Amino acid sequence: MSAMLPSTPLARRALLAAPLALFGIGGASAYILLQRMERGTYDPHALSSMLVGKKLPAFDLPGQPPSPGFTNLDVTKGGRLGLVNFFASWCVPCLQEAPQLQRLAAMGVPLWGIAYKDKTAATAQFLAANGNPYRAVARDASGMTAINFGLYGVPETYLVDPGGIVRWRWAGGISADVMGDTLLPLLKRYG
Amino acid sequence: MIGTFPVPELGHFALALAVALAGAQAVLGLWGAQGRDVRLMAAAPALALGQFLALICAYGALVISAVTDDFSVLTIANNSNSHEPLIYKITGTWGDHEGSILLWCLILGLCGAAVAAFGRNLPSTLRARVIGVLGLVSSGFLLFALTASNPFLRDWPPPIDGRNLNPLLQDPGLAFHPPVLYTGYVGFAVPFAFAVAALLEGRVDASWGRWVRPWALASWCALTGGIALGSWWAYYSLGWGGFWFWDPVENASLLPWLTGTALIHSAIVVEKREALKIWTILLAIGTFSLSLSGTFLVRSGILNSVHAFANDPTRGVFILVLLGIVIGGALLLFLFRAPAMAPTGLFAPISREGALVLNNILLCAICAVVLTGTIYPLLASLLFHAQISVGAPYFDATVLPLSIPLFLAMAVGPVLPWKRAAIREVAPRLLGAAGLAALVALATVFSTRQWVVVAGFSGAAWLIGGAFTDIVARARLGRVPFAASLQRLRSQPSAIWGAAIAHAGMGITLAGLAGAALGSASVVALHPGQATLVGGYQFLLRDVHGAPGPNYTARIADIAVSRNGVAITTLHPSRRNFPVQQIDTTDAAISTNGLRDLYAVLGDEHGSTAILRLHVNPMAPWIWLGALVMAAGGGLSLADRRLRIGAPARRRRANAASARPA
Structure with a gap:
């Protein structure tokens, strides 16, 4: 089970960098949303739906x-x-x-x-x-x-x-x- | 207190002192360990204790100001009231943003002090680094408390009376929910600090696994208890009749619980087999990161939730930068140092290690699914400028299929031997548990046709039976005289008992969840004297009357419940009106016999009719009983750890003593 990590050093590094990359993307997204909240272009409490302006989903x-x-x-x-x-x-x-x-x-x-x-x-x-x-x-x-x-x-x-x-x-x-x-x-x- | 001793200023000063001490703790601890300077390293534990004392003074000052009704302090004027019962004046100190951040810091300080006090057997550099990392995290959050969220700010002139604590929080269950939950959240800072320290040292070995596990376990117990308290509060206080709503705040507590559960299991593999090192380090970092991010997402108001605190984007940016430093720094270190942590223990896929890997994969898959559902509305808003919502239907549909293999594996794992196992040898041992599960399935399939319920009860039997399979085997029950078996049972290490009890606790909770799906509910409008039938029970509304309270007025309904003409109980659900804030709260009436809850909520009244929500919830108490049992199992396991932690140190000292004369 030591083969759980890829064998080439580059692939290993890339895998180990994945958590950092995910966190970076998450952090940057949160920052953009905070900026939008401050400008008033994003209101988390507005619960209008993505459906508004679209066709009714098929059922x-x-x-x-x-x-x-x-x-x-x-x-x-x-x-x-x-x-x-x-x-x-x-x-x-x-x-x-x-x-x-x-x-x-x-x-x-x-x-x-x-x-x-x-x-x-x-x-x-x-x-x-x-x-x-x-x-x-x-x-x-x-x-x-x-x-x-x-x-x-x-x-x-x-x-x-x-x-x-x-x-x-x-x-x-x-x-x-x-x-x-x-x-x-x-x-x-x-x- | 105005004009006499300035208690809030004393608290303010103590808070500033704590920032300085935490900073020194971080610098001296980390620097001292890097340069192997014994004197600097020795200073770190003392500073950690000092920081904790300063925070006790700060929090004490806040409590004293609240108890003495010092409304010149802004947060107390906003969240307290002179007519409030004493208990809520005290618990109200953590009812708002500022106070809860200070409580958060206090518990973080407690963690540092605990490592300082109980970590004497750790190698000095590791101990200094752990305390240093905790000091670094502390100083960041204390700085936030001091500059952006200061609970000691004054308001002049003070109002005559305070605005009162949010009535929803004036409830014993919720009053003690935050401290327990925070202990769980913040407690995972210690495994996090151990992980970062191990990365700095460049070494993870069996003893690291042994040292980190009690801290992770203690935090896990607190988090389990905290989540259960919150869910129980939602059940009896919100009056929605449910116990879990997949609200972002609930998910924020569930995510670190899932990875924390994975962590306490994978740390066993590090301890016993020196494998899964990199993964365990990542879990330790990830669990605390999820605790922090969850707090951030909720506090900044980015995520929409019924529990949201006052929203303030500027505070959000401060916390975000703090998270970037703490989490980003740890992950960066992970990127560069983790490759050095090569595993030494090898194992076959079917083995105890293999089962624990499967446990980790499934727990993390559930975590990923819940995380996706929780933050997807944010991503949609960011990428598509669309506002969508993800609700219970998504979570129910995705979590259930992943839980089934997890529950199946939970009973199998503990009976597998380390390194490699033969299915043919192990399978007969599980016949007992499988038979029990089949029996329960057979018994339930006649009373309900919902396969989820049948599977739930049967799974619960499988878990409880499986949990004690290993212990029964160890006691050689039936193969040696009964007295000898009892003796063997008593001599089993408490970690074995703890694990079995915790697994059985999960089974109890599962039985509760399955029973809850069988519940019946009804919303009816009744005149006094009218009755209705719910789940085979007759609910008769006798009367609705008013009653005064200390800082509210109440309407109370008297509902007589009977079954087949036999009176069972009288329920008194009430609705409270808090005139200061103009808020109504509901107080559900619950009568339980351990196997089913009779549950009534009083809604609006129109003329002489009252809207009642009535539930009959079979097995409902088992949901929280199971969580309690899980936490107790963890605690029992902890009792064993404490003894064993000291063992290697004593042996080392003995070796050193015997080596000296030679």
Whole structure:
């Protein structure tokens, strides 16, 4: 096992230099980010998504019975905007945003629900207790679609314009304030 | 205290004195060892003790100022309040950035003093270099504390009362979490110093492995305890019902734990077989580097986290330069000196050494995966100007597959002999553990269809069974009379017991994690008098009422829990409102019987309905019990070390004595 290091001196040196090089790159990156923070061009707390301005990631999820499943293409089928909402029965903010989602549904905004890592029975109970504002409810039992979305937690909501481009991402429950100040104007702009 | 004895100035002076002493400790220790000057080298331990005393004075002054409500001191005005209970006035001193950096320095000073006090049997040059390197690190961070993050700055005129400690920190679990965690983080400075000293000496041998291991082990125990305390606090205090959220701050503590675990194992190989020297040196440097970088990334606010301290980019640049000197310097030295550390012990892939190498590879792979996920948002921001987030789904999906082979190997490694092993001879010894694992798998597969849970419980049985396989073999249980077996058990070195207990602790934690996946939870809105069913338990909301506290007002719910009509307990979850900061905190009510937790959190109230979050968490206490057992195993192993550290020195002295007359 002494052969764990390469035999030529140059290769050995290169391998031993790797930690230093990695640290150098890391340090330089951290320095640049600190500079950007000072200039205000980098804000670590802004949690806008890389998805904003891009196409919705492709997915094809099974449905939460009795709802059929849906794909990324269904969300904007017929040239309409849509809201994709990740939720789970075990999350408190999901319960708190329920009245706002009901209002949106009453206004005719198409809501597409994705139950994130939740048991079928628990999701059904949650929808029965708090009302079902969704056009369709799909299940992301494995959480793989959530990885593609860069999900930070539940609930999370994505506004997709009629062209299938994500225009807005909101991590956390949609409060009455967020809805009035941000979401409704956005719906007017892209709708 | 205004107008009487100026305690904060005394602390300020003691801090400045500590900077000077640390600087002298670094210069005299390193210079003295380089020139083999006995007098200079002898000064280093004394300076290390002096530096520690000065830091005790400084920290003591901060505590006295906090206890006596001296709000002319800025940090105390910001983080304390005259109505606060005494305990939180004291623990509040490390609740903010300035105070926690001073605590950090105090523990670093303690490490230097400990090497000075307990390292008498080390060769004098190695000891002087270790103390010198610790002095160098100390002086850097003390300088930072003195110039950029001074906890003794005054504010005039002082406010009438302080702004109070962040209510989230007014909690016994969190109050003692930072000192334990910091002891773990900072403790790895000693293995780091040993590594740098060994590079300076140009020599690593078995005794180096023996000397560095107790320090690494002690730090590892503290880090294990610190992480467990933090996770337990998140469980009962944040009210999210979970125990690990892959938050950057949590990951920052997990990374050095992973490499530190690798270090305490690879140091065994250095000690017993004089192999893996370069790798062990790199792990010692890497573990402390990860501790430092994690602290930096969180403190500078570069990484977004729920725990973030006040962000200040200028402070960030100071720490970054400091890290560059400490870590960059060590790695540069590593580049030039490491090639000289040729391994002398050879071994076959299937052997104790081979198993420990596998352990190291897997632990470091997990570390790399977690590190990637933690800093990827930073890289994306830097390279693609994009802000992305990496959450629990990524970490769950990547860490789990790497943990499975690690757990499998954990039981196999300890029964393998050194140098080379034959699978045919070793496999029968593990039949007991394998049988136990199969039995548990069979028992659980009927109650749950989640393969992860079945594998988890079965893996836990494998780990616990495997942990004691070696000890049972050593005691020759069943092959010699029982009394003789007991005698053999008692005479096993405590390091063997320690390792077995620590491995079993991992098994206990794994069982807890598997059980947690079986938990049921529900969020409901109930009127008083209404009940709901969660996981087979009936939760009946009796009443929600108000109650006063020392510096908060509380709303408390009474929830009667019963199963099949049999009353089990009444839970009292509460929500506290701290009027000074206008912050609400939740206090989960947990009733445990050791095998399952009944867990209730009181959320918002709308009219007469209250939102409740109710959990039934099977096996949850085992998660932290296992961590405790792991730390205890490490501690037991340490007890053995201490005896053995002295042994070679005594022998050497005896040799010297017998050689003198001749």
